[in-house]
Amino acid sequence: MTIKDITIVIATYKSEEKIENCINSINPNIKIIIVENSNNKKFQVDIQNKFSNVKCILANDNLGYGKANNIGLKNVETKYSLILNPDTILEKNTINNFLAFLEKNINFALLGPLQEKKLSVLDIQKQNNINLFEVEYIKGFAMFLNMKKFKNIGFFDENLFLFLEEIDLCRRVKKIKEKIFVDENIKIFHYGGKSVGFISSQEIELTRNWHWMWSTFYFNKKYNGFFIAFLKIVPTMIKSFFKFIFYSVTFNQKKRNIYLYRLSGINNSLLGKKSWYRPII
Numbered sequence: 001m002t003i004k005d006i007t008i009v010i011a012t013y014k015s016e017e018k019i020e021n022c023i024n025s026i027n028p029n030i031k032i033i034i035v036e037n038s039n040n041k042k043f044q045v046d047i048q049n050k051f052s053n054v055k056c057i058l059a060n061d062n063l064g065y066g067k068a069n070n071i072g073l074k075n076v077e078t079k080y081s082l083i084l085n086p087d088t089i090l091e092k093n094t095i096n097n098f099l100a101f102l103e104k105n106i107n108f109a110l111l112g113p114l115q116e117k118k119l120s121v122l123d124i125q126k127q128n129n130i131n132l133f134e135v136e137y138i139k140g141f142a143m144f145l146n147m148k149k150f151k152n153i154g155f156f157d158e159n160l161f162l163f164l165e166e167i168d169l170c171r172r173v174k175k176i177k178e179k180i181f182v183d184e185n186i187k188i189f190h191y192g193g194k195s196v197g198f199i200s201s202q203e204i205e206l207t208r209n210w211h212w213m214w215s216t217f218y219f220n221k222k223y224n225g226f227f228i229a230f231l232k233i234v235p236t237m238i239k240s241f242f243k244f245i246f247y248s249v250t251f252n253q254k255k256r257n258i259y260l261y262r263l264s265g266i267n268n269s270l271l272g273k274k275s276w277y278r279p280i281i
Contacts, residue, residue, distance in 0.1 A: 001102040003030050003095060005079045009072035011065055013037040015086035018191070019047070025090040028053050033075055035059055035068040062278050065140065066156030066165040073155050076147060085141040087191040097186045098144060101132075109149040109178035110170065112138030113186035131184040138180060140166035141190045149178055157222075161275040162211035164219045171223070202254065206261045207279040213240075213265030214275045221269075230270070237266050 008026060012019055012034055023032065034056040036043055044056040057075070059068055069083055082098070094113070101111060115138065143166060153172055156165045170180055213236070220229035244259035261277075268276070 001079075001099050003027055003099070005102075006030055006082060006095070006098065007076045007078045007080075008032045008082045008084055009035070009069055009076065010084050010086055011035050011037065011068035011072065012086045013062060013068075014040075016043065019086045020050075022084065022086050022088055022090075023047075023051055023054065025088075025094075026053075027095055030095065031055070031078070033057065033072040035072045037062045037064070037068050063158075064161035064165075064275075066160050067158040070155045070158060073145070073147075073150075079147055081145045081147055083140070083143040083145065084188075085190065088141055089189040091187045091189070094186060094188055097183065101181075101183050101186070106132075106181070107179060108181050109146050109153070109173045110138060110180040111144040111146075111186075112180070112182045113142050113188045114184045115139060115182055133182045133184070135180050135182050136174060137167055137170035138182060141192075142188045143169075149173075152176070153178070159218060159275065160215055161277075162207070163215040168219060168222070202257075203279050205258060207277065209258050210261040210265040210277045211275060213262050214269040214277075217266060217269035218275070233266060233270075237263070240266070 008030055010019070010022065010032065013036070019034070026032065028051070030053060032051070032054045034047065034054060036056060037059050039058055039060045041058065044058055047056050048054055055075075057071060059071060063071075073081060073083075080098075080102070098111070112135075153169075153176065155169070157168050160168060173180055213233075216236075217229050217233045220232050224232075240259045240262040244256060244263060247253075247256035247259065265277070268274075
């Protein structure tokens with residue numbers, strides 16, 4: 001295996017502050033597909049002119065992590081792809097360690113780098129000081145895909161705009177008895193929550209609360225049915241309602257809005273409406 005067998009896919013949304021640092025950490029001989037969640041033609045032209053290995057596709061709208069990555073993955077022609085968040089930095093040996101994993105001829109669908117926290121470990125293999133873990137899921141900031149495995153699995157669920165996209169994908173991988181690994185020799189630095197610039201912290205907070213509630217109910221309904229999903233969400237819904245009332249009467253507008261958005265996210269998901277909310281810039 002060589003670097004020509006790998007394509008990197010990065011979904012961006014107004015990520016100009018971070019994306020160049022990410023690209024600069026990647027071997028310039030590796031093809032990169034960026035899917036920009038806007039119609040920013042200037043960004044597309046500038047990034048392609050600056051980096052000859054980059055192809056930038058404009059989504060023309062804010063489609064979210066899953067749908068944008070699906071666009072990129074459908075344009076991949078290599079055997080393997082590596083999904084990255086724009087706020088990641090590869091170490092010097094990161095790609096070589098991915099290739100070293102491939103040389104072992106291990107049957108896998110998904111591979112992740114060293115994780116920030118220990119996941120649900122199914123198996124531990126230690127050979128020549130190499131730590132390789134089979135796990136239930138990996139985090140979405142860096143996901144290495146064995147592309148042939150996904151012809152039947154499909155890619156991300158495009159109904160999910162934010163949160164649980166990678167958990168859903170990993171669950172579908174495990175459902176058909178395919179394997180997911182973490183290789184702790186592979187290291188990728190992830191800033192975390194820093195992919196998007198130029199959005200106020202309050203707007204980010206409102207967006208996260210709306211979509212966390214929407215995605216949580218949708219995910220549980222998808223796998224457990226409406227009734228079980230409803231039972232799981234009811235305690236959060238009740239707490240959010242009373243906190244909304246409390247912060248309304250105490251004139252705490254910031255906190256009030258957070259719980260209002262939580263309730264809106266839950267309500268829209270309960271009614272079967274799409275995850276329509278988008279951050280206001």
